[in-house]
Amino acid sequence: MKAAQDVILTPVITEKSAGVIDDGKYTFKVAVGANKTEIKEAVEKLFGVKVIGVNIANYDGKVKRQRYTFGRTPAYKKAIVTIDTEGKEVSYLGKGGKAVKSSDKFKTSIEEFGFGQ
Numbered sequence: 001m002k003a004a005q006d007v008i009l010t011p012v013i014t015e016k017s018a019g020v021i022d023d024g025k026y027t028f029k030v031a032v033g034a035n036k037t038e039i040k041e042a043v044e045k046l047f048g049v050k051v052i053g054v055n056i057a058n059y060d061g062k063v064k065r066q067r068y069t070f071g072r073t074p075a076y077k078k079a080i081v082t083i084d085t086e087g088k089e090v091s092y093l094g095k096g097g098k099a100v101k102s103s104d105k106f107k108t109s110i111e112e113f114g115f116g117q
Helices: 015-019 036-047
Strands: 008-011 025-030 051-059 063-066 069-072 076-083 091-093 099-101
Touching (some): 008 036, 025 036, 036 076
Antiparallel strands (some): 008 025, 025 076, 051 076, 091 099
């Protein structure tokens, strides 16, 4: 089990990623060995939101040249996390067929990004 801080490395703030924040999609640079389940749990733990879906993209390092020497920039993994922006209370049927409301309250946005909703 990895710590949440080891899974989520940095937020990715670009013009394109800032445009989809209104839809509840946030972009993070994540650990190369992290999978979707670990990313979902880390975002829910760090930011207190309900994650609906996680999309992942792997990026290879670019080949760069400095004078006569060739090298590569480091490879990284990017995750686009979709959160629940409705924030509705969840209700289900409990014992005896009575409706029970869930007491879990989640935020509907991540304020740590500094902009958005």
